Amino acid sequence: MEALTISGGAMTVRKFKPVTVQPESETPNGFYFLSSLDQAIPFTMMTIYRYEKGSGNVGEVLKQALSKVLVLYYPLAGSMAICPEVNQVTKFKCGKFTLGIGISHSLVDGVSGMNFVNSWAQIARGKPVTAVPFHDRTLLKSRVPPQIKYPYDDFVQIADTSDTESLYQRDPLVHKLFVFDADRIAATKKLALSEGKVKCCSSFAAVTALVWRARSQALGMKPHQLTKIRIMADFRSKFGTEALPENYFGNAVVTTASLCSAGELCERPISFAVEQIQKAVEQLDEDYVRSRMDFVDTYKPPLSSVGTLVISSWTRLAYGMSDFGWGDPSQFGCGDLARELCVYFPEGEGKKGIAVVLALPLSAMNAFEELVQI
Incomplete structure (x- = not known):
């Protein structure tokens, strides 16, 4: 003691x-x-x-x-x-x-x-x-022989043409939580739909579009800098119960990705970002997942954080059921995050917003805070 x-x-x-x-x-x-x-x-x-x-x-x-x-x-x-x-x-x-x-x-x-x-x-x-x-x-388990059917933007190596690495080396890394309430989300959906590029827009896509754009701007990415969104997606619902039984214990998540330039992302309408996010999510099915596993085991490609934002949504996790005998938890959170990771939580009981936690260099975090308040 x-x-x-x-x-x-x-x-x-x-x-x-x-x-x-x-x-x-x-x-x-x-x-x-x-x-x-x-x-x-x-x-x-x-x-x-x-x-x-x-x-x-x-x-x-x-x-x-x-x-x-x-x-x-x-x-x-x-x-x-x-x-x-x-x-x-x-x-x-x-x-x-x-x-x-x-x-x-x-x-x-x-x-x-x-x-x-x-x-x-x-x-x-x-x-x-x-x-x-x-x-x-x-x-x-990966298949033998492998059956690779798709390219995977997850593993595209991005050059740091904006020298963001020096920013991470110069400034301390800070973590902050931002709340996108129901009104802000509804306004973003309305804007994306009014542009005629997308037919529907989920709350997840709306918030992710806002975060991806603001983060890219806050990090000072140049227009020609490639930027990647990687979305961690649970694929249990994409497999039948015979292929993946209920309560499978292990990782049943993969990332699905989209790649574009920072100029396209930040200068085009918000519907462009929403469309990239939707395309990434829509390609997820059992065939895509098994092909990706074969790809990884065959080529063992490295992952890079340069120009990359990884989204992990915890909004549907049943943490409210974690009653050890003294009632449900009043709060639930996560520890320190990797610099490319962004985690979503429910805004709170009875509310429909999304709380976002991410890590950025101090100066970039200050810029991000101003950008998301616009």
Whole structure:
């Protein structure tokens, strides 16, 4: 145990030694197959839950329930060379507590990770687990021989003709949250539809168009600079249940992309950006996904952050079901983001807006904040 004083003694935090929690009973031994989709995302996915009330035995309840749920979700109890899992509980004198969770993205995507946390919560409440995980990841194994049918803009290497790298080296990286409320989204949809280029416009496409354009301008991209949007898309609904059973535990997400110049993106009407986003999303089906896996395993192409924005939407994740016995979380968020990543959350209960979290160099963040307020 160590004592830490913050803000000149305003708060004292006691930090206890980490405790390793083992599965309650024996689990399968040996190596665990990871698909190329799993291996493509070897970083830790950090989430935090805030609860308005708890009890003195919060930590013990969570440990006991974790030991039980790891029997079902046994890959999380294994060992990896990169990105181990961490669990941390912070209790406050007022009775509130926060739960911070870090899981390797190679083991879970958003849906799988949320199923694990909600199953953990069910056990803590003394309830049966409803989302029993399906563990056979060989269902997403690449084909032999490979059947590559499409080009993939995801892997196009972009030259840094705007020298944005020097901006990242010069300025500190800062994270901020911006809320696009229902009125702002409706106005953007109306504008995109009035231009006659698109027939419909989702809230996701409207917000993504605004963010992509503003971020490109804030980073000072020159008109001829190529810029890429990569959208992380869950493809479970694109596969039949025979091909990918319910509660598949693993990564069932791929990125689908669109590529254009910063000049086209920022100087043409907003409907142009919406159209690029829609084209990227519409190409996603089972054939596209399996071809992409074959492409990756055949060529092992590198990914680059230059000129690239990656969108990950968490607006449909069921974090409101993570009740460990003290009520639903009042807030849910993520840890630090990679510089090219942008995450979407629901604006709040009963609201229809989208909260956007992203990281930018300080000067670019200041410019982005002005641009999105226009």
